[in-house]
Amino acid sequence: MTTPPPARPLSATERTRHRRLREQGRADRAELDSILAAGFVCHLGVTVDGTLMVVPTVYGADDGTLYFHGSVASRSLVAAPGAAVCVTVTHIDGLVLARSVFEHGVNYRSAMIYGVPRPVTDEEEKLAGLRCLTEQSAPGQWDYARRPSRKELAATALLALPLDEASVKVRTGPPDDGDSPDAELGLWAGVLPLNASWGTLRPDPGLDPAIAPPPHLVHRAGTAAQA
Amino acid sequence: MTTPPPARPLSATERTRHRRLREQGRADRAELDSILAAGFVCHLGVTVDGTLMVVPTVYGADDGTLYFHGSVASRSLVAAPGAAVCVTVTHIDGLVLARSVFEHGVNYRSAMIYGVPRPVTDEEEKLAGLRCLTEQSAPGQWDYARRPSRKELAATALLALPLDEASVKVRTGPPDDGDSPDAELGLWAGVLPLNASWGTLRPDPGLDPAIAPPPHLVHRAGTAAQA
Numbered sequence: 001m002t003t004p005p006p007a008r009p010l011s012a013t014e015r016t017r018h019r020r021l022r023e024q025g026r027a028d029r030a031e032l033d034s035i036l037a038a039g040f041v042c043h044l045g046v047t048v049d050g051t052l053m054v055v056p057t058v059y060g061a062d063d064g065t066l067y068f069h070g071s072v073a074s075r076s077l078v079a080a081p082g083a084a085v086c087v088t089v090t091h092i093d094g095l096v097l098a099r100s101v102f103e104h105g106v107n108y109r110s111a112m113i114y115g116v117p118r119p120v121t122d123e124e125e126k127l128a129g130l131r132c133l134t135e136q137s138a139p140g141q142w143d144y145a146r147r148p149s150r151k152e153l154a155a156t157a158l159l160a161l162p163l164d165e166a167s168v169k170v171r172t173g174p175p176d177d178g179d180s181p182d183a184e185l186g187l188w189a190g191v192l193p194l195n196a197s198w199g200t201l202r203p204d205p206g207l208d209p210a211i212a213p214p215p216h217l218v219h220r221a222g223t224a225a226q227a
Numbered sequence: 228m229t230t231p232p233p234a235r236p237l238s239a240t241e242r243t244r245h246r247r248l249r250e251q252g253r254a255d256r257a258e259l260d261s262i263l264a265a266g267f268v269c270h271l272g273v274t275v276d277g278t279l280m281v282v283p284t285v286y287g288a289d290d291g292t293l294y295f296h297g298s299v300a301s302r303s304l305v306a307a308p309g310a311a312v313c314v315t316v317t318h319i320d321g322l323v324l325a326r327s328v329f330e331h332g333v334n335y336r337s338a339m340i341y342g343v344p345r346p347v348t349d350e351e352e353k354l355a356g357l358r359c360l361t362e363q364s365a366p367g368q369w370d371y372a373r374r375p376s377r378k379e380l381a382a383t384a385l386l387a388l389p390l391d392e393a394s395v396k397v398r399t400g401p402p403d404d405g406d407s408p409d410a411e412l413g414l415w416a417g418v419l420p421l422n423a424s425w426g427t428l429r430p431d432p433g434l435d436p437a438i439a440p441p442p443h444l445v446h447r448a449g450t451a452a453q454a
């Protein structure tokens with residue numbers, strides 16, 4: 001993010017106090033916002049008819065609210081509003097290759113958000129939320145593509161989750177066994193980074209070849225995919 | 228995967244029948260195995276003290292079983308064995324850029340596995356499970372790095388989840404609005420692929436520069452990260 005918002009502490013409720021992996025817990029709002037800004041797919045945990053489900057879905061994060069499509073879990077979220085969810089966004093940055101198997105791990109950034117999503121019914125807010133969601137994954141497309149018709153808008157279930165209660169965990173850097181007795185083993189240790197990048201635009205096979213991709217897509221192709 | 232296993236149908240229980248996105252549901256075992264083989268981080272959904280949590284964690288999949296560390300959810304999984312979980316593995320392959328915002332989407336492969344994980348207590352099975360888990364993310368490291376001591380093994384909680392009940396969803400290909408009235412809008416449409424790749428090995432800053440990385444790591448650096 002180019003202009004991080006002012007730091008506001010994340011809440012530290014019973015379930016976000018980092019009982020485990022305490023050293024990896026972060027508690028500033030900028031870190032949460034940065035993790036959310038760097039992605040566009042979350043894993044939504046919700047209980048549907050007594051069954052816990054974890055569903056991947058696109059999201060948009062803006063101004064203290066996370067938006068996602070209600071359709072992904074319509075059986076529960078539309079049928080039973082008021083259900084608590086956990087939404088997790090994770091970026092995998094690399095493998096931590098230690099001298100011992102026991103110290104192997106992953107460099108990552110992850111945010112878990114807890115709350116009760118609210119169905120967005122106001123048409124203006126729904127448009128704003130869908131814009132946020134669309135621009136999160138495909139910036140520039142809201143102004144380029146055809147916007148939702150009134151009928152499409154009515155067919156879209158959008159949910160809003162406040163970014164009030166969240167747990168952020170980050171691991172960075174080399175393995176932790178550099179000063180353990182294992183360092184004497186003479187084994188290589190370090191990190192193998194994992195990178196995500198946008199590839200080359202693939203036009204719809206049915207597209208008129210005279211139609212060129214818009215600049216915002218041309219500029220994105222081939223670039224790193226995460227902030 | 229170079230040698231896909233023989234196709235066994237996934238179960239079609241009430242919760243894996245693809246009520247939504249039916250066209251994207253897949254029901255063969257090879258597709259599940261392929262999705263699991265292409266990753267090493269899952270999102271584990273579990274209810275802990277009445278709170279639903281979605282936790283990212285590494286896994287290993289082998290011969291009908293998914294292994295993961297019990298420590299990631301020790302409060303529930305160790306304290307309350309028998310709890311049902313949902314484990315989801317997702318690969319994002321690209322953005323689907325349609326003529327209309329409404330038809331925008333994501334190309335992806337995702338597997339959701341339902342079940343009750345079993346704590347692995349037998350020392351031999353635990354070693355085999357940890358080998359599977361280690362080799363899933365860092366192939367070659369089990370034979371290269373120092374293996375777990377008896378003390379480390381005792382300190383490691385490993386869980387085994389049978390790959391019996393699963394739901395696989397896949398979306399591939401161009402946008403779906405190529406033959407809709409929107410095709411007349413003259414807008415570009417297609418797919419922007421998202422690629423993952425391994426970067427350049429970063430040695431631990433404390434490492435003796437005379438220690439070279441082993442061939443299995445040298446060969447992996449710079450290659451595509453997914454099958």
